[in-house]
Amino acid sequence: MxxxxxxxxxxxxTETWTPKIIGELNGQHVKLAKLQGEFVWHSHQNEDELxxxxxxxxxxxxxxxxxxxxxxxxxxxxxxIEHKPIAHEEVHVLLFEPAAIKHTGDVTHELTKEKLDxx
Amino acid sequence: MxxxxxxxxxxxxTETWTPKIIGELNGQHVKLAKLQGEFVWHSHQNEDELxxxxxxxxxxxxxxxxxxxxxxxxxxxxxxIEHKPIAHEEVHVLLFEPAAIKHTGDVTHELTKEKLDxx
Numbered sequence: 001m002x003x004x005x006x007x008x009x010x011x012x013x014t015e016t017w018t019p020k021i022i023g024e025l026n027g028q029h030v031k032l033a034k035l036q037g038e039f040v041w042h043s044h045q046n047e048d049e050l051x052x053x054x055x056x057x058x059x060x061x062x063x064x065x066x067x068x069x070x071x072x073x074x075x076x077x078x079x080x081i082e083h084k085p086i087a088h089e090e091v092h093v094l095l096f097e098p099a100a101i102k103h104t105g106d107v108t109h110e111l112t113k114e115k116l117d118x119x
Numbered sequence: 120m121x122x123x124x125x126x127x128x129x130x131x132x133t134e135t136w137t138p139k140i141i142g143e144l145n146g147q148h149v150k151l152a153k154l155q156g157e158f159v160w161h162s163h164q165n166e167d168e169l170x171x172x173x174x175x176x177x178x179x180x181x182x183x184x185x186x187x188x189x190x191x192x193x194x195x196x197x198x199x200i201e202h203k204p205i206a207h208e209e210v211h212v213l214l215f216e217p218a219a220i221k222h223t224g225d226v227t228h229e230l231t232k233e234k235l236d237x238x
Contacts, residue, residue: 001200003186004193025167025195026217028147048144067122074123076144081120096215098145 006032006054010092012119017111019095020119031095031116035087042105043082049097050076056091060084125151125173129211131238136230138214139238150214150235154206161224162201168216169195175210179203 004022009032013020016036023030035058051058052074060067060075061084069075077083104112123141128151132139135155142149154177170177171193179186179194180203188194196202223231 001181001195001197003188005189006191006193023169023193023195025169025197025215026147028145028215030169030193030215050142050144050149062120069122070124072125074125074142074149076120076142078120078144096144096147096149 006094009119010034010054016087016090018113019116021116022119024099027099028096029099029116031097032119033093033095035085035091035093036089037087039085040104040107040109040111041082041084042107042109043080044077044097044105046079047098047100048076048078050074050095051085052094052096054092054094056087056089058091058093059086059088061086125213128238129153129173135206135209137232138235140235141238143218146218147215148218148235150216151238152212152214154204154210154212155208156206158204159223159226159228159230160201160203161226161228163196163198163216163224165198166217166219167195167197169193169214170204171213171215173211173213175206175208177210177212178205178207180205 016034019031019033021029021031053069053071058069135153138150138152140148140150172188172190177188
């Protein structure tokens with residue numbers, strides 16, 4: 001049980017598309033990620049996923065629309081929904097999702113990390 | 120699936136100690152609350168609870184220590200741990216906890232709300 005300061009945690013890493021775990025509760029992980037560029041289209045079969053933008057503008061392409069999120073805005077991607085995050089400039093996000101989730105979902109890609117680190 | 124702007128949601132209510140639901144995922148609720156004054160000592164038998172401070176200074180008394188949280192800081196109270204939130208001035212927090220949780224935990228008090236609203 002420690003105080004987690006998001007800004008301090010964000011200063012601990014520079015990699016993009018590599019979520020870092022900062023908390024766990026009720027079988028869910030709280031993560032921070034830095035995003036830049038385009039991620040792969042993917043979906044999570046069993047897990048809903050929450051994006052909360054801390055910095056920058058996050059674009060999430062969905063099959064039927066495109067969502068643009070600014071700092072202070074959040075969006076929940078229901079399980080099974082294909083999505084493709086895009087960050088034209090660096091974006092910092094807080095993620096909430098089940099501890100079991102794989103960040104590229106059903107897709108295995110060079111961006112896929114098998115095991116995420118705690119920071 | 121809608122964009123949720125936290126500032127806009129916070130402008131929709133003024134009551135304190137009455138969390139409002141702004142999202143649901145994987146059986147968990149995301150909530151916003153305004154806090155002012157002292158809450159009751161309580162614990163949640165089966166649920167861990169996350170506090171993320173958006174505005175103000177939140178003090179959480181625990182049996183063995185006192186935690187002070189500033190904006191941008193989060194803290195997870197594990198299930199079963201007695202805690203008492205205190206806000207000397209108005210505090211805005213984001214909460215993340217199982218949909219089934221009661222905000223006063225094992226204590227029924229005049230502050231207890233039987234059913235929380237979505238905003």
